[in-house]
Amino acid sequence: MISRLALAVAGGLCVWLSFPGPAVWPAAIVGVALLALATKGTRARTGFLLGLVGGFACMGPTLHWAGTYVGAVPWLALSITESVYLALMGMACSLVQSARRWERVPAWLSPADGPHVRPLAIALLWVLQEAVRDSMPFGGFPWARLAWSTAGSPLAHLASIFGAPGLTFVVALLGGWLALAIDRIRRGMPPARAILPRLWPVIAGVAVLGVAIVYPTPTNGKKIQVLAIQGNVPTAGLEFNAQRRAVLDNHVKVTDAAAKKIKAGKLAEPALVIWPENSSDIDPTRNPDAGTEIVQTVDGIGVPLIVGAVLNEPAPQTSNTSLLYLPDKGIVDRYVKQHPVPFAEYMPYRSFFRNFSSAVDLAGNFAAGHKTGLFRVPTKTNGVVKVAPVICFEVAYDSLTRKPVRDGAQILTVQTNNATFGHTAESEQQLAISQIRAIELGRSIVHISTVGVSGLITPDGVVHDKTSLFTPQAIDGALPLRSGETLAVRLGALPEWFGCGVALLLCGIALGGNRSSRRRSLSVKEVHELV
Structure with a gap:
């Protein structure tokens, strides 16, 4: 059991290593393999325990930022909650890898030397686990998905086929x-003549990697010049909001400096300027001073x-919004964040959770x-450009990013x-x-943060003009506009x-097979006892 626990912990840590900042993307593959080996041949309750341990080994360090300024309790609560999903997956992995009767599966999937269906089952269970974790409770938390570990790797090219779930698969x-x-x-080690049949999974993996490397990710299209402003905040942490006017002033200052460079010919004239979330936490529709600035x-x-911007509506609530301003016209359109973050932007069951932490x-x-956000932005060189605003964690939700593209968004x-x-x-x-x-x-994406890390991303996933943390900076570049839909x-x-x-x-097949096998074993035992 100790060796299995060690495998589970090693597997979880490998998955963590695949995410930024370590960003060793092959480690995700190794991590999945180790977790599969840890649960193979175990009972369901053992698989649950191994999945829980491996899940926390992954989620604990991956999500440690959740407790940066609010302490260990929220971080532990989030990490353990996310680990429970991996524990349930560990139970399922134990089930499908210890099934005694796979004859209900087509024969070509279940040869005599061991069911080839197991790797397929492992992959599908990861997809199922993430689908559930990404949707419940409170709308789910689609962070630390296997798909995200592939950014910057050859495998990332496959995202345009079946999306993030397909990449996880x-x-x-x-x-x-x-x-x-x-x-x-x-x-x-098998005889020499049997080595290749035994190692076909490795050959298949290399083949998939080869396909991913050559799979096309088009980046053509008429380009739009954009300017994104990372204004920075006076103080990192939860108190940044106490200096809301200073944050707004920082973004105004960096934008004005960029405007001077444009007039001097030192910077290309943009068709669109983007400020980040919370760049104006003073409601510009109700505060004349902020609105005028x-x-x-x-x-x-x-x-x-x-x-x-943050708007003081609908009272007594507030709303996290994107506002589209046009010269000489002011605000002409707005988008309200559809998925506020639970336990951050709103607190479900506040009175209950207050018993555990005053935070x-x-x-x-x-x-x-x-409503889905889709701004129709008039530009001097590109006509009307359809821009989809996505606010913060919404980028992790499949439907919230896919819907505006289906509605015609050319850039996000x-x-x-x-x-x-x-x-x-x-x-x-x-x-x-x-x-x-x-x-x-x-689609091209303008990823802009108040403090970083920001960057301009082309449709092939490459980041351009990437910024550092807590540094005021204006990033500019020409990004392709595209209107075709990926598969x-x-x-x-x-x-x-x-x-x-x-x-x-x-x-279900594995569970039924195991039960049938147990009944058959009991019957044989009863016969021997009768004899």
Whole structure:
């Protein structure tokens, strides 16, 4: 049992190492393999324990930023909650890898030397686990998905086929094949003539990697010149909001400096300027001073500006919004964040959770929006450009990023604020999600944060003009506008639902097979006793 626990811990740590900041993407494949080997041949309750231990070994360090300024309790609560999903997956992995009767599965999937269906089952169970974890409770938390570990790797190119769930499937399938190869090798080196048949999982994995390397990710299209402003905050941490006017002034200052460079010919004239989330936490629709400052900035630079602002509505709640300003017109459109973050932007069951930590009162009271954001931005050189505003963690939700593309978005802006997470890997993790989204959706993304890390992402997932943390900076560049839909956008959630259905089917077959085997064993025992 100790060796299995060691394998589970090593597997969880490997998955963590695949995410930013370590960002060793092959480690995710190794991690899946180790977790599969740890649960192979165990009972369901043992698989649950191993999944829980391995899950915390992954989630603990990956999500340690959650407790940067609020202490260990929220971090532990989030990490343990997320680990429970991996524990349930560990139970299911134990079930499908110890099934005694796979004859109900087609024969070509279940040869005599061991069912090839196991790597497939492992991969599908990862998809199922993430689908559940990404949707419940309170709308789920789609962080630390295997798909996000592939940003910057050759595998990322496959995101445009079946989206993030499909990418998770590929990573987990490679891990399942690796586990099968290791299991076969450790059972004894076969004769020379049988080596290749035994190592086919490795050959298949190399083939998948080869396909991923050459798979095209188009980046052509008429380009739009954009300018994104990382204004920085006076103080990192939860108190950044106490100096709201200083944050707004910082973004005005950096924008005005960029406007002077544009007039001097030192910077290309943009068609659009983007500020990040919380760049104006003073409601510019109710505070004349803040509203005037933004309008003057827009008129000064002379192009449309998208501002991340907090509005004091609907009373007594607030709303996290993107506001589209046009020169000489002011606000012409707005988008309200559809998925406020539970335990941060709002607190479910506040009175109950206050019994565990007074930090719950730091959570906001934000209302959710109900409409997909799609700004029709008039530009001098590109005509009317359809821009989809996405606010902060919304980038991690499949449907919230896919819907505006289906509605015609040509480019996305991910406006975020990472000031509350300090100098941690959270901002890099979020940038990696935007990289995968760019490939999956076939769209350029302006990923802009108040404090960084920010960058301009082309549809091939490459980050340009990447910034450092807590540094004021204006980033500019020409990004391609695209209107075609990738296969991932056209198929939507169908591949994920199909994968989840097959995973449940395989679990059912394995469970039925195990029960039948136990009944048969009991019958044989009864016969011997009678004799």
